[in-house]
Amino acid sequence: MHVAFVTTSQHGHLNPFVPLMRELRSRGCKVTLLLLAADGDSLGPARREALDGIDVRVVGEVSIAPWSGPPDGIRALLDTTTVAADSEAAVRALAPDFVLLDSMQLTWPALVGVHASGVRYGLTTANLGMIAPKRFREHRWAYDEITRDYLLRHGVIWSEDAHSPRSPTLNLAPAIHELVGDDAVLDGVGLVGLPGAAAVRGDETAFADWQRLDPARPLVYVSFGTIFYRRPQLLREAIAASAGLGAQVVASVGELGPQIGEGLGENVFLAGYVPQREMLRRADLFVTHGGYNSVAESIRAGKPMLVIPLAIDQLVQAHYVERAGFGLALRPDDASQAAIAASVERLLDPAGGHGERVGVAAGAAGDSAATTAERVIEAIR
Incomplete structure (x- = not known):
């Protein structure tokens, strides 16, 4: 069986699917990654090593910036992009049994x-957008109708309730009922468990200050x-x-350390990148x-969250986290130091029950990579 997988080079999209591709190969499938390079990004050595020899073919480039600009820019982008033609040519030449x-x-x-x-294909996703009710998108996305019309014009099935496309063969969402409840749009979509199970994916890194963390004090990441x-x-x-409440704080801040780090005290540890699963x-x-990989990994670790959604699907994740009782949410405009401190204090208090509820959900996390691989192989057979 030959499976081709299509995604972008963005960490939040490629990383959670590395375990899926490895899982498919471990079950005897040949796997080819058809990659869309986001803003010219290329795969670094760690991610190539995690892919462990899986055939990677760049089939086009995509740009993130237009999707936060005027909607007419999206109309022009969709009218002029060669990604559709290039992807069709790549799939025809490759002739896989299935494309995910x-x-x-x-x-x-x-x-x-x-x-x-x-070629038969299935759809999955790296967040909850595929199954979130359309109301989460109203008044937020000026380009929504443009993308809907583009897909319908090319014969792709469309779910009006979720405002997302559908495959005629296989639709899988990496979620659990304990998170999304009964209002998820499961019109032919199966839930396959959370991403983030222990597996090599190419973003592992070291943290230099483990020995300085005091296990007797609360730790906020x-x-x-x-x-x-x-x-x-x-x-x-x-x-x-968080530090003002007496907690130790580890923060992943990229290159922003010099702008952030003055006067925060000895109980704050800043790093460019943190081994997140281990830290959680x-x-x-x-x-x-509220990026979905972060939310899923926090649930899997049984840790409550304060979600401050900044863009796109993060608003959806913030809603579901708060509704499920796994944490609290603050809009960025409301996230003053005092408001954050009050929320952190509530979440660190066991009496609130947030930690207990998310701890129970951790037991239902499953393994989206393994379950998705099973469903893809079943679809091919």
Whole structure:
């Protein structure tokens, strides 16, 4: 069996699918990664090593910036991009048994190409956008109708309730009922468990200060991900608020350390990048932007969250985390140091029950990579 997988080079999209590709190969499948280079990004040595010899073919380039600009820019982008034609040509030349595609706006031109190729395909996602009710998108995305019309014009099935495309063969979402509850749009979509199970994926790194952390004191981990983290003032507010309560704070801040680090005290540890899964096992609380990989890894570790959603699907994750009782959410405009401190204090208090609820959900996390691989192989058979 030959499976082609389509995604972008963005950490939040490629990383969670590295275990899936390895899982497929461990079950006897040949795997080819058809990669869309985001803003010219290339795979570094660590991620290539994690892919462990999986065939990688760059089939096009995509740019993130237009998706936060005027909607007319998206119309022009979709009218002129060669990603659809290039993806169709790549799939026809490769002739796999099945294509699995990470469905999001950046990959939808590739979806058009895969659909046109005639090869059977399935859709999955790296967040909850595929199953979130349409109301989460109202009044937020000026380009929504443009992308909807683009896909419908090319014969792709569309879910009006979730405002997302659908495959006629296989649709899988990396989620659990304990998180999304009964209002998820499961019109032919199966839940396959959370991403983030122990597996090599190419973003592992060292943390130099493990020995300096005091296990007798609460530990708050702060990270706004790898794309949206460039909010030095907000990061500093979150760090200072947590440290002001007497907690130790580890923060992943990219290159922003010099802008953030003055006067925060000896109980604050800043790092460019942190081994997140390992850090969450040690932490008592996660202050996060609500990227789905971060949310899923926090649930898997059984740790409550304060979600400060900064963009796109993070608003959806913030809603579900708060509704499930796994944490609290603050809008960025409301996230003053005092408001963050009050939320952190509530979440560190066992009486609130947040830690207990997310700890129970951790037992239902499953393994999205293993389950997705099973479903893909079943679809091929």
